[in-house]
Amino acid sequence: MRRDKMRPNYKAYLPASADGCISVFRTVNLSEVEIVALGSQYVERPETPLKGYCCLPAATVFGQGLDVEFAPTPHVRHANISGWESDPKNRIIAKALADAATLTEY
Amino acid sequence: MTTMTLSRGFAHGLRPSVGTAGVSKSATWLAELVQLTVLEKRRSASGQSAGFSAIPALGESYQVAAEEARAGEQRLPSPGALREARQLLEALPHWCAAPSPVIEPSGAIGLEWDLGPRRWLVLALKGTGTIEHSAVLGLGNQLFGTTNFAGALGKRELGLLRDLMQLDV
Numbered sequence: 001m002r003r004d005k006m007r008p009n010y011k012a013y014l015p016a017s018a019d020g021c022i023s024v025f026r027t028v029n030l031s032e033v034e035i036v037a038l039g040s041q042y043v044e045r046p047e048t049p050l051k052g053y054c055c056l057p058a059a060t061v062f063g064q065g066l067d068v069e070f071a072p073t074p075h076v077r078h079a080n081i082s083g084w085e086s087d088p089k090n091r092i093i094a095k096a097l098a099d100a101a102t103l104t105e106y
Numbered sequence: 107m108t109t110m111t112l113s114r115g116f117a118h119g120l121r122p123s124v125g126t127a128g129v130s131k132s133a134t135w136l137a138e139l140v141q142l143t144v145l146e147k148r149r150s151a152s153g154q155s156a157g158f159s160a161i162p163a164l165g166e167s168y169q170v171a172a173e174e175a176r177a178g179e180q181r182l183p184s185p186g187a188l189r190e191a192r193q194l195l196e197a198l199p200h201w202c203a204a205p206s207p208v209i210e211p212s213g214a215i216g217l218e219w220d221l222g223p224r225r226w227l228v229l230a231l232k233g234t235g236t237i238e239h240s241a242v243l244g245l246g247n248q249l250f251g252t253t254n255f256a257g258a259l260g261k262r263e264l265g266l267l268r269d270l271m272q273l274d275v
Binding site: 088 | 134173174176177179180181188208209210211212216218230238239241248250251252256
């Protein structure tokens with residue numbers, strides 16, 4: 001999180017492995033309350049309470065050469081961002097996604 | 107729209123500790139880190155490595171990563187990665203701004219300079235004797251790759267830092 005710039009750090013969009021994926025939820029047509037509830041129910045853990053969420057258009061993801069694959073577990077709106085290549089290049093892509101994202105702090 | 111959520115981190119003050127038998131290498135490293143922080147205060151007046159001032163932030167990032175690792179959301183850096191990060195911080199030239207340490211999900215340690223639009227660089231270490239660079243230096247100028255790392259900055263990394271800082275040294 002970069003509070004000074006109100007956007008996430010590139011780490012937020014970096015997969016754990018070079019060819020891994022990023023877990024997201026499709027939030028189109030959802031209210032802020034519904035987004036918060038999704039996070040609380042399916043993402044939050046006692047040891048790592050949530051501190052906010054960030055949104056970006058799916059077109060930005062596709063524009064970086066990535067894919068959004070529907071993965072309806074644990075929720076029908078769950079998806080994975082896939083198509084990552086190598087860590088050095090992934091950081092640049094993650095930075096582009098973070099720059100395009102809007103950050104909402106709780 | 108796609109949305110992802112962010113785990114709540116926390117800030118810990120660093121406390122001096124003594125490494126003893128049974129203490130992990132990473133915990134021992136944190137003790138060394140405190141000593142280095144003291145060292146940094148001694149050296150700050152002499153204009154040496156800018157990276158020393160980033161060492162406390164690296165310790166805080168490690169603490170947050172440790173909490174996330176307990177939740178299975180993050181891998182912790184290897185002792186080798188911690189050692190290489192410290193070496194790189196010590197090797198940064200005095201004309202270089204201090205980086206922001208980032209413990210990446212893979213356990214790699216990224217040192218990030220975010221100096222504005224299209225002035226961004228990450229040097230990342232994994233404890234494998236290599237250093238990865240990812241940079242945006244100007245419109246459409248994206249640079250990335252991997253080179254060997256033996257504790258000192260190579261020509262490639264120095265060139266990237268020089269371009270980022272826009273200095274002639």
